[in-house]
Amino acid sequence: MAKQTPFFTSISRLYPHVRPIIPRLLMGLMCALLASIVALAIPQVLRVLINDSLRPGGATDAVWVASLIILGLGIAEAGLVALRRQFVINPATTVETRMRVSLYGHLQDLTVSFHDRWGSGQLLSRAMTDLNFLRRWMAFGAIMLVVTTLTVVIGVVVMFAMSWQLALIFLAAAVPIMIYGFRFRTRFSKVARRSQDQAGDLATTVEESVHGIRVLKAFGRSREALENFNEQAEELRQTEIAKAKHQATFSMVVTLLPELALGAGLVVGIMLAADGQLSIGSLVAFFATAAVVAAPVEFSGMLLAMALTAKTAIDRHFEVMDAPNTITSPEQPREPAQLKGALSFNAATFAFEDAPDKPILKDVSLDVRPGETMALVGITGSGKSALLQLVPRLYDVTAGSITIDGVDLRGFSVEQLRTVVGVAFEDTTLFSNSVRDNVLLGASEKSQEALEEALDVAQAHFAYSLPDGLDTLIGEEGLSLSGGQRQRIALARAIAAKPKVLVLDDPLSALDVNTEELVEARLREVLADTTTLIVAHRPSTVALADRVALLEDGRIAAVGTHAELLAHNEHYRYVIASLETEPRDLDSELSDLSELEDESEEISR
Structure with missing residues (x-):
């Protein structure tokens, strides 16, 4: 198990990558925040409508006006949500691509001893699954986590303005949620890391089995390979179940407690309204506001789990990026005029x-x-x-x-x-490319003459009789060729480099x-x-x-x-x-x- 780092320490490491897109992210954040404020404004329209119009002698025109205002607010909210997506999706995918290219470039630079220690599936899961999740978190999870927090804060302030007694009841439910949230964060971080590591190990097993399928079949060990894979897959399933249980328990807590608070608040609110301490309009507006606030509170379980998984993905990404490259070029490399080759x-x-x-x-x-x-x-x-x-x-x-x-x-x-x-x-x-590209991989002179000479020296004339000749794609690692054919192509590649x-x-x-x-x-x-x-x-x-x-x-x-x-x-x-x-x-x-x-x-x- 890798050492756990503080949440904000891990998240801060994304800053150099997201710095160019911060203006777009802020615009997306503003759109999402305005959409939440618009949603909180709708209960206030209802409060005015009930207090001023829905009473004997009230003006009927006010109902139509209020309806049009609510319709306009709804359209504005939908438009702001659409704008948020437009602002953040493109830059988030750009960051994902740059990080993926940077990771691949670093893997190319790292020493062979590094690759000796790391399973290919672990590197593959970091390059694909983890960065894909980070992109989704940057484009949605991070923004909505901030917006959810601000929505709850603004909503609670509005609720206090309408009835401090009811607001205290609602706020009391937040205390156990905060306490359990701290425990949830610690437990979920560990199980999320274990899940992502096990997924990487499983990917390594799949890759090894595919590459070694001839050996497995030749020795009749396909069933044993399947049993081993099944054990690893079962371990991952159990870990995912543990993840789901932690998240489900937290979601239950953040859903149940606010609902209980709303139930208790309804009883107290009716008593306050009966005593004349609270208007009917304010009571309706309070519970409409509480419903708007309750939705992001219930949503917070998923957002927090998403943030913790993103934190794990960042840690896994930088485990590779922090690996030092010990084989480097000197600051002032020697450049002999003409090498003899001693x-x-x-x-x-x-x-x-x-x-x-x-x-x-x-x-x-x-x-x-x-x-x-x-x-x-x-x-x-x-x-x-x-x-x-x-x-x-x-x-x-x-x-x-x-x-x-x-x-x-x-x-x-x-x-x-x-x-x-x-x-x-x-x-x-060999690489999943043509014979031509494989042979000329390291050649400075990528001419037809150099290609033909290298193939002739390596006695790889069979390449001309392949379905598409020298442009035939030879499949992953050249496994469509025999061992002798692959060896001759590799020898031709070394010769073509001159x-x-x-x-x-x-x-x-x-x-x-x-x-x-x-x-x-x-x-x-x-x-x-x-x-x-x-x-x-x-x-x-x-x-x-x-x-x-x-x-x-x-x-x-x-x-x-x-x-x-x-x-x-x-x-x-x-x-x-x-x-x-x-x-x-x-x-x-x-x-x-x-x-x-x-x-x-x-x-x-």
């Missing part, structure tokens, strides 16, 4: 933020010459992938340094560094032997002037390299050619012997298993 690790040490005392990499020192292709090998868990992710500064070293042409990576601007360094990871990530330094995390693992040979042959040509660091999980990938670095327990144990290490290093021979020789397209296999499972279900039916 990559050096100088006693580089790295540990994850949540385990600083357990470094993954320890005092790594390694020099990769300009234009050289170096393979990085080691057993599983030796730190190969972590080492590669330090080069584009997806993570920063915790000690030591990494340089390109003698310049510390932290001396470059982040944008420039990630233009210089290209990446392709084993776990490919980086000076290229880091490849076993980019050929899902390719068949023949395709791998063709890719390697073309890579030797295009990587002639590119410094390349490649994680190898198979001997065939090692053969692509000029030299090999052996990583053991987070340290560089040996560096040399494949033949040298094979002849003189026992651990290297062990690693090479354990490397996989035949790559498998696991996604295709899982798809086949899924189809077999569906066929068996059809046969069983």
